[in-house]
Amino acid sequence: MNHQEDRKGMGPIGWLFTLIGAVLIGYLVYYNIAHLHDSHGGHGEAHAPPLWGLGVLPFVALLGSIAILPLLPATHHWWESNLNRLIIALICAVLALVYYFLAEGPEVLLPKLNHAVPAEYIPFIVLLFSLYVISGGINLKGDLAARPLTNTAFLAIGAAIASFIGTTGASMLLIRPLLQTNSERKHVVHTVVFFIFLVSNIGGTLLPIGDPPLFLGYLRGVAFFWTFNLWLQWAICCVILLVMYYILDTIAYRREGVFDLQKDDTQKQPLRLRGWINILWLAGIVGCVATVNHESKLWGTDWTPFPFLREILMFALVGLSLITTPKGVREDNGFNYAAILEVAALFIGIFIAMQVPIDVLRVYGPDLGLTAPWHFFWATGTLSSVLDNAPTYVVFFETAHSFEPQPIPTTIIREDLLIGISLGAVFMGAMTYIGNGPNFMVKAIAEQSGVRMPSFFGFVFKYSIPFLVPVFIVITIIFLRGGGTPADAAPDAMMDHAEPHTTQLETPQSVDDHDH
Amino acid sequence: MLKRILVALSGTPFTPSAVARAVELAQVHDASITGVTIVDTERIGDVGPVPIGGGAAAHSLAEHRLNITREHVEQEIANFEKACSNAGVPFAVFKEDGDAFDKLLELWRYHDITIIGLRGLFEYGVVHNPDDQVIRLIKHGVRPIIAVSQEHKPIKRVLIAYNGNAESAMAIKRFAQYQLWPDLELKLVCFDFPEEKSTPLLADATTYLRAHGGDPTAESLPGYPEEGLLKHARSWDADLVVMGATSRGKILKLFKGTTALEALMHAGIPLFLSQ
Structure with missing residues (x-):
């Protein structure tokens, strides 16, 4: 089935899947609420399930399918259908559950599903959906004179707002006016590449809504505003890259033809923002995520919100966006739901199949030999370059968790490791077109606007390695050199260094200190 | 004598020059042209x-990408038809889908010569091709080939590189037999040979070319062809270089550098190639 068929409708199988999915998710939501005070899958005594080598296979198979099936001529078109993606994701999820059933008995299934779906998948996908739909209702149009300073300002603004509207939202908002501004110039490739570096990735460092892995950290107990602690790393990285870009673009500007520059100077159009009301709805999303949590009191009140209120409010904001956005804005943005449906289809499988590797990492994490922040930065980053950075973040988050004393207190994590993991997942998503969703979207829009973008390896060898890797080395030297002896992983050492080296995080998933 | 010329309508900056060269040769030889996309x-x-x-x-x-390609294809065909019609040259157009090498090999069987650009093959502004497409085509069996530069100039001075091996001998033979352009000034060169070897080599080749109506001068030059051939082609102001096709893999290039052919291609000197 291709996209044209997708547009015609899902067909009876699609509707059957949707119905079964809705019933299952509805039941899980009910289970989640009914077992609010029970421990989640991540609590309690950590143990690796028996024969876990078999149990991680569905997760590996799913990631492998995502990487390989689009490239094989035999499966290339088949994989274009979100229904087919969902089928593969669900098969892997079911295989992981069958493994749990056989290895640990039926009683673990619902807790595992509860942890994977209502506790993580639903908030994750609702947030992404909300940001995607609302930011898709903002359209910026215009054609400024494409001078190096103007382009640099575009990138700087994008890097500044990406944390607040998400890297995808910021990318989709700014890439078209940036390309329009540069449409008269011949040397534009470096501008798009640095846009991917700064706006589609690094810019999203400062808030959990900036980049999906950080939101998963938030769901796992990292305080909403903790990511603001990364402002210095974010700022240094952005400034270095902006300076690099300014120099490159100044050189490129001098190489432009006189005729092109004259044309650029005459064909100007002031910037015009449409759908600005959505900025208000985006602020609402930030407010929802920051303040509405069913396991803590609403800020400034004695009232504890009921479960899924945050998600209900976000849906309401999406509804407001759809109602209030002027007609034609989303069409001008080339907006459709295909991308978010793809994310939704695949991540249901990822979140469920990921439970086994998480269980394993909780036990064997220390054996991986990762102890220092820079280990986590580079390991998380390297994998985030070629895999989706959200599950990669979770994998290394759980590895870092395994260093904690047993039984695992989910509210404590070594802050230096969390910094390494967060920076690695967000920064190094910029290394390739596949490190983060918006990277490829930006490349596709640029190519459709006539910019001849480098190939996958061209991007890596001509731009990422020469420009990004040195910056990451600088970040490593300045911020991530500390810690890093195996002893740090020992419970006693953890306790000794608990104050300086660990951070007390929010407790949305914790029940021990719940004050209900 | 040429009777059927195959020209690749590749959608690159070299294509207009390839069409112009094909039309020019068709007029000289009263031949027909097949344009292929x-x-x-x-x-x-x-x-x-x-x-x-x-x-x-x-x-x-x-x-x-596919839409852009189709648009380019239609544009290339329109330009080709216009060029042929204006020149009064009989022509045909083949619109093919599939692997470029396989399709060109199929068509080559019923054509005397193939004309393509020095770089880029059926790109239509969409895909990136490595620079060795011409050499790969020859290795696939599509030969002889005229690889044109972006600039279309009359061919008056032809430099013939000869080192005595089978590839360069085949290139000379094909070039002499076809007698592509009238009144050419020919020069035979060989590199890095001691005089006792170069003198008989050049003499034999000169005799062969004379038998086919040419009147070449000959010179044995010092140094390696990798450096010397391009320099000499420039200093002698060659409009075309005739040579056998050789290339090196990426690893070998790293240690030994590019071949003389690759250097000429990179410099944009039109080539007549065979193997």
Whole structure:
């Protein structure tokens, strides 16, 4: 089935899947609420399930399918259908559950599903959906004179707002006016590449809504505003890259033809923002995520919100966006739901199949030999370059968790490791077109606007390695050199260094200190 | 004598020059031209690895690439038909889908010579091709080939590189037999040979060319052809270089550098190649 068929409708199988999915998710939501005070899958005594080598296979198979099936001529078109993606994701999820059933008995299934779906998948996908739909209702149009300073300002603004509207939202908002501004110039490739570096990735460092892995950290107990602690790393990285870009673009500007520059100077159009009301709805999303949590009191009140209120409010904001956005804005943005449906289809499988590797990492994490922040930065980053950075973040988050004393207190994590993991997942998503969703979207829009973008390896060898890797080395030297002896992983050492080296995080998933 | 000329309508900056050269030769030889466009849909639709959430963008990009390619193809065909009609040259157009090498090899069987650009093959502004497409074509069996530069100049001075091996001998033979252009000034050169070897080598080749109506001068030059041939082609102001086709793999290039042929291609000197 291709996209044209997708547009015609899902067909009876699609509707059957949707119905079964809705019933299952509805039941899980009910289970989640009914077992609010029970421990989640991540609590309690950590143990690796028996024969876990078999149990991680569905997760590996799913990631492998995502990487390989689009490239094989035999499966290339088949994989274009979100229904087919969902089928593969669900098969892997079911295989992981069958493994749990056989290895640990039926009683673990619902807790595992509860942890994977209502506790993580639903908030994750609702947030992404909300940001995607609302930011898709903002359209910026215009054609400024494409001078190096103007382009640099575009990138700087994008890097500044990406944390607040998400890297995808910021990318989709700014890439078209940036390309329009540069449409008269011949040397534009470096501008798009640095846009991917700064706006589609690094810019999203400062808030959990900036980049999906950080939101998963938030769901796992990292305080909403903790990511603001990364402002210095974010700022240094952005400034270095902006300076690099300014120099490159100044050189490129001098190489432009006189005729092109004259044309650029005459064909100007002031910037015009449409759908600005959505900025208000985006602020609402930030407010929802920051303040509405069913396991803590609403800020400034004695009232504890009921479960899924945050998600209900976000849906309401999406509804407001759809109602209030002027007609034609989303069409001008080339907006459709295909991308978010793809994310939704695949991540249901990822979140469920990921439970086994998480269980394993909780036990064997220390054996991986990762102890220092820079280990986590580079390991998380390297994998985030070629895999989706959200599950990669979770994998290394759980590895870092395994260093904690047993039984695992989910509210404590070594802050230096969390910094390494967060920076690695967000920064190094910029290394390739596949490190983060918006990277490829930006490349596709640029190519459709006539910019001849480098190939996958061209991007890596001509731009990422020469420009990004040195910056990451600088970040490593300045911020991530500390810690890093195996002893740090020992419970006693953890306790000794608990104050300086660990951070007390929010407790949305914790029940021990719940004050209900 | 040429009777059927195959020209690749590749959608590169070299294509107008390739068409002009084909028309020129068709007029000289009273030949017909076949213009061919080849769209490799699999290759054009291959947008590389795609991240989660990028599937729709990938699909849209692949469609865009295919549309752009089809537009370029139509434009190339229109330009080709106009050039042939204006010159009063009989022509045919083949619109093919599939692998460029396989399709060209099929068509080459019924044509005397193939004309393509020095770089880029059926790109239509969409795909990137490595620079060794001409050499790969020859290795696939499509030969002889005239590889043209972007600039279309009359061919008056032809430099013939000869080192005595089978490839360069075949190139000389084909070039002499075809007698592509009248009244050519020919020069035979060989590199890095001691005099006792170069003198008989050049003498034999000169005799052969004279037997086919040419009157070449000959010179044995010091140094390696990798450096010397391009320099000499420039200093002698050659309009075309005749030579056998050789190339090196990437690893070998790293240690030994590019071949003389690759250096000429990179410098934009038109070539007559065979193997």
